[in-house]
Amino acid sequence: MQPEHPASRHEQFRKSLRLWQVVIIGLAYIAPMTVFDTFGIVSGITAGHVPSAYILALLGILFTAVSYGTLVRRFPESGSAYTYTQRAINPHVGFLVGWSSLLDYLLLPMVNALLAKLYLSAMFPEVPAWVWVVAFVTLISLVNMRSINLVANFNTLFVAVQIAIMAVFVYLCVRGLHQGEGLGTAWTLTPFADEQTQFSALVAGATILCFSFLGFDAVTCLSEETRDPARTIPRAIFLIALIGGVVFIVMSFFIQAYFPTMDRFQDHEAALPEIALYVGGKLFQSVFIACTVINTIASGLASQASVSRLLFVMGRDKVIPARLFARLHPRYRTPVLNIVVVGVVALSAIFFDLVTATSVINFGALMAFSFVNLSVINHCYVRERRNKGLTNNLKYLVLPTIGFCIIAVLWIDLDEHSLAFGGAWALCGVLYLAWQTKAFRVAPPSYVAE
Secondary structure, eight states: OOOOOOOGGGOOOOOOBOHHHHHHHHHHHHOTTHHHHHHHHHHHHHTSOHHHHHHHHHHHHHHHHHHHHHHHHHOOSTTHHHHHHHHHTOHHHHHHHHHHHHHHHHHHHHHHHHHHHHHHHHHOTTSOHHHHHHHHHHHHHHHHHHOHHHHHHHHHHHHHHHHHHHHHHHHHHHHHHHTTOTTSOSSOSTTTOOTTOOHHHHHHHHHHHGGGGTTTTGGGGGGGGBSSHHHHHHHHHHHHHHHHHHHHHHHHHHHHHHOSSSTTOSOGGGOHHHHHHHHHHHHHHHHHHHHHHHHHHHHHHHHHHHHHHHHHHHHHTTSSOHHHHSOOOTTTOSOHHHHHHHHHHHGGGGTOOHHHHHTTSHHHHHHHHHHHHHHHIIIIIIISOOOSSHHHHIIIIIHHHHHHHHHHHHHHTSOHHHHHHHHHHHHHHHHHHHHHTTTTTSOOOOTTTO
């Protein structure tokens, strides 16, 4: 079946997602098992207090989560930060935020394909690496083409498997601690703080860990497929950040209690296999690594679903070619061509290395977070004049300002490669926008304005 021709207002998503499905997709996106990937690095920075760094990171992210919730109630449509900035600040700025966000959204499925390639090649070295990339991209693309509900159902299974293996991990940690491993007990606050704890070190660790939460906002791209989005999406965003944060804190506590120092590890930056080996033995290590593949599939499904919707909204606005991007499959009501485009980008994992890919994905996310907080201030505090009374000042000025300042700290710590690549991408967006708007003399086309 061929997708029908884009017809502006006639292209409608099927509203079917419930709150729990949106939360599951968001949790799959942020990938709970990420806690094991960053533990070694942050433990060294914080001198063995990763859980406290996660608490600070969670508090920081929740401020921006509140800003997303505020805007989604006013603009319950797909498009995320692109739509919010377009409506709340300026159409030109909205396009540039959306363009920058594409960098993060487009590359994350490719990063997940890269991770799957690395894990599966280590388990089955006789199979050519490119086979895993093609198989991974084909799987997530076919599931995404069928329906967003199928994505939610698959991710429910995959997230459940991750939670189950982490529950087994906690059990093994507790058993080992009571047998004299690590701190020798699970009843201790030492992983959170001791007499040598330095707040500046915790802040430095939290700055890195904030990136573990990237993607909690991506479910805003599913607004037009969610029942009662003005009510459901804000709750989902907050729950995703909160549940993800609690999982990160709990898991890092037990890892830190079992490994109060990093002396046992050969590679602090890739400690996951050794952590699993020391806690549960070789069999558990194999099962654990297999679950990391499931982790990448779940995140790949969610990230591809989100970016294909963002492309659809930008295509519907005609700021990018509508004939390609503003199409929905007549039966499945999914942006099939966009999913194919994202899949083709993800296939580049055959040629890229992980360091290069991951060094550039944070630019777009930080751009989105920054302007979402500014959008709340401009739209609610300035335009709507909700600037009287303590509650309004707190909700529409103080909280988004704090959120913006926290994101500003992350900008300072951003990798120079990410800044360079992201800056070049943003410059391309400025040039494209200048061409499309006759040197900014007219507003970009808008679905809303039609």
